[in-house]
Amino acid sequence: MSEISRLWTETKAGVRRIWVGQEAQKFKRLTIGQNLNDGLVAKAIIIMMLSSIAYLYLQPLLYMVTTMIKPLADLIDPTIKWIPRSVDWSNLKKAWFGLEYPEAFRNTLVIALFCSVFQVGVCAITGYALARLRFYGKNVAFFLVLLTFLVPPQITIIPLYTIYAQLGWLNTPFVFLIPALFGQGLRSALFIIIFRQFFSTLPKALEEAAKVDGATGFYLFARIMLPLARPAALVVFLFSFIWYWNMHYEPTMFLNNDFTPLSIKLQNLETVLLGRNFEGLITTQNPITEGTKMAGAFMIILPPLLVYMVAQRWFVESIDRTGLVE
Template sequence: MTVQIPVVRRGRARRPGDSTPLSALLTTVIALGAVVMLAPFAWLIVAATHNTSEIFSTPPALLPGSRFWTNLTGLFTNLELGAAFKNSMIVSLVYTVFGIVVCSTAGYAFAKFRFRGRDAMFTVIVASLALPGQVTLVPLFQIMVQLGWLNSYQALILPNLALPFGIFLMRQTMQSVPDELIQAARVDGAGEFRTFFQIVLPTMRPALAALAIFLFLGQWNDFVYPLIVQRTPDAYTLPVALATLHGVQATDYGQLLTGTLVSALPVLVLFLFLQRYFVAGLLAGSVKQ
């Protein structure tokens, strides 16, 4: 009597790099989403090279034209583009640097120090995130008038240095810094400032990069508040200066879109330099040690 042993055939083990229908579907969806997100920016680049009639022609122009330098020259002629770009760059850079210092020191205090009213103060800061910025426009304008700060850089920089979101992000991130590391620095004789700037901050580069992007982007694109406190064209920031291109009867959309493209370039360059830190910075405080 012969006993036959069934042979079990095993398929090839799936490797990590092998594609599955689900992964292929997700890749397709992500690619389509990227195309949808990049399409307006691509159209902005194309439209900046045409004049108004070509932009609104039927069918629309889908290829770059030859009007970019004409539009760019017209911007310098019709408005003080150089001064507006300088104002926006100075305000955004100074605000970003000092905003990082203020938000990180406040987050360090809320995360690593115990004092009376700490939790109540932090609750108020978090609750202020739900407060619309338009609510504070009139009080801020009155304060700027009383201080004589209209048409000045400090009117744009100082009021929002203690950004509630920045303090919240820094506090959540600094909670992941081991207390033993800070205690060891104190035992070695390091003061609080040295401990903060030489021990704590170097471990938080991803979070600082993410905060820098938020601060710079928010200040660079701010329109309503600079429109209120900057009263003369030589003090306008870039968004306010570009808004003056809207005429009552006609608007040169070629120049307007060229200016919009110019205003988007610094933010794009900043993000490209800091993108590897951006996601890591947002997730830095998600795991508490």
């Protein structure tokens, strides 16, 4: 009986060790994971890192939104930072009138939309030529494109101002539309490089098959190559639209009150607020204009945010396909 008891005890101890070992392995897989990023610990670390990065990016936007809805008492109260005691929508109303939002929005939309469309078309043609065609001086032309990307705009601003003044384009949208139409718009060199990179990845068999079927050069580009370049076109359009929408330096040099975009209106918003009365909102009695300025900034960035939210999925896929992440 003693031998049987000993064997039974050893068997139970062995079973317990096996069970403990299995449970330890399960706990290890649950916390650490089979691979480095599979377990709960790794996932918690990743979530904490992503949350911290998201907070860094979203903090200015959150501050803007909370500030624009604060009444005067909350703005001057140092104990209130994020959540106001009450919501005041008068800042949005004052920003609407101070920015002259409908007119300024129209001016900005004309510049951003048409320049972006022009840049997509012209930069696509130029990028296709640099990627697929063979002609004398091709490398020199690409070097000049890179050179225009490296030269700061402050160096060329005075010659451009003189040329636009002689042509009578100052204070008109032509100072942005015409250069964009001829491939000299805002950051056109970068967009040409994007299209060149994309067209270089397409197989040559497409062109050879189209030429066998009798396709000419422009037909080949317009009906075969350009539809395949939709990812690159979407990236270029969104980048161009955002940059034209937010540009500030160039409008201050070429435009005045006759044709003023939202960026210039925001710059002059505080001066306007301190000297005008918008439907009973007497701002001279309230010299603290931070809430109104935040409301104006939010109204300016809202349209690009909506555009990005609508096109986000296609935008991310397009960046992946154009090779911008490399």
